[in-house]
Amino acid sequence: MKNKTIGVVAPSFGATISPYKERLDKAISVFKELGYNVILGPNCRLDLGYASSNTKELRAKEIMDMWDKADLIISCGGGEVMCEVLEGLDFNYFKNNPKLFIGFSDNTNLTYTLTTISGIESIYGPNFPSFYSLPLEYDLKDTLRILNNELEFEGYKKYQYPPIKDTPFPKYILNCKTNIINYGFNEVKGYILGGCLDVLVGLVGTRFDNTLNYMNSLDDGVIFYMEACDLTSVGVIRALFQLKNASWFNKVKAFLIGRSNNILDESFGIKIYDAYYYSLKELNKPILINIDLGHISPSLPMINGRHATVSYKNNNLKIIYDEK
Secondary structure, three states: OOOOEEEEEOOOOOOOOOOHHHHHHHHHHHHHHOOOEEEEOOOOOOOOEOOEOOOHHHHHHHHHHHHHHOOEEEEOOOOOOHHHHHHHOOHHHHHHOOOEEEEOHHHHHHHHHHHHOOOOOEEEOOOHHHOOOOOOOHHHHHHHHHHOOOOEEEOOOEEOOOOOOOOOOOOOOOOEEOOOEEEOOOEEEEEEEEEEHHHHHHHOOOOOOOHHHHHHHOOOOEEEEEEOOOOOHHHHHHHHHHHHHOOOOOOEEEEEEEEOOOOOOOHHHOOHHHHHHHHHHHHOOOEEEEEEEEOOOOOOOEEEOOEEEEEEEOOEEEEEEOOO
C-alpha cells in the first residue's frame, strides 16, 4: 500500500483537544515517513456539531468526497453520534467503488454497515491519530500488516491497564497478563464480523440493519466479535437481549469478546464478563472472553467480511485470514 493516498475523515469527533490534536500532526508525519500520502478532510480539526466535528450533512459529505480522492480512508477519531452520518451516505456507491475504511469504536457505524450493506471489507482498527510514533507497536503494526496483505495474527499476551494518561504521548505499558476465558473454543472457521456493542445495539431494527440479509448471503457462518465502551454489566445484558431477539446470532458459529472499558464494573454484583456468558450461553456456541480487542489497548485489528480460521491454543488467540 506504500505510495498510496490515505484520506482522513472525522465522521464523529474531530481532533481538537490534547492529546489528539498533537497526535494527528505527528501521525501525518509518521505516515509520510512510511511512504504514504495524506489528505485531511475539512472536519478533522473542527468541533462545530453537537458532540461531533460538524453537522451530520457535512460529516457525511466529507466521507463521500474522500471516497473519490483517496486509496483508503481512516477515521480521525471515535466519539458519540456518528450514527447520524448514515442518513447521508450512498451505500450503493460504496458497493460499486470499494475502498478500505479503517476506524474504531463509534466508527462501527461504518465498518459494520459497509460490510453488511455494501458487501465490502472494512477494518475495525486504530484511528489515524493512534499512529503518532515510530516504531509502531502491537495493533498499529498489525494494521499495516493487513494493508500489506499479511494474513496471520495472534494475541499480544499482555495488555495495558489502567490506561496511562499522565503525558500527551504515552507508550503502551503492558503490565497485565491476558487471561482468556474459554467456553468450548478450539478452532472455528467463518466470516469475521462485529464491532463496538454500544454502537451495534443502536443499529438493530433501523433501515441500516441489513445483518440478516448479509449473513444469509454467505457460504459459511459468522465468527462474531464484540467489545463494549460505556456499557455496564446490565447494559451488556440488555444489548445482547436485543441482538439475540433481532436474530442477529442465528448464523453465528462462535463469539469473540474483547476487554470492556468498564473492565471492573460489577453492577448489581455482576461482573461484566459474566454478563456476556450469562447472555450467550443459551446459544451453545464456543466463546472466548477477554481477548486482545477493545478500548483497553492493545487491540487486534479485525477484518470485517473476510473468511478466517480462528483458533485458541496455549491461552492465546490466532486468526488466519483466507486469501481475498
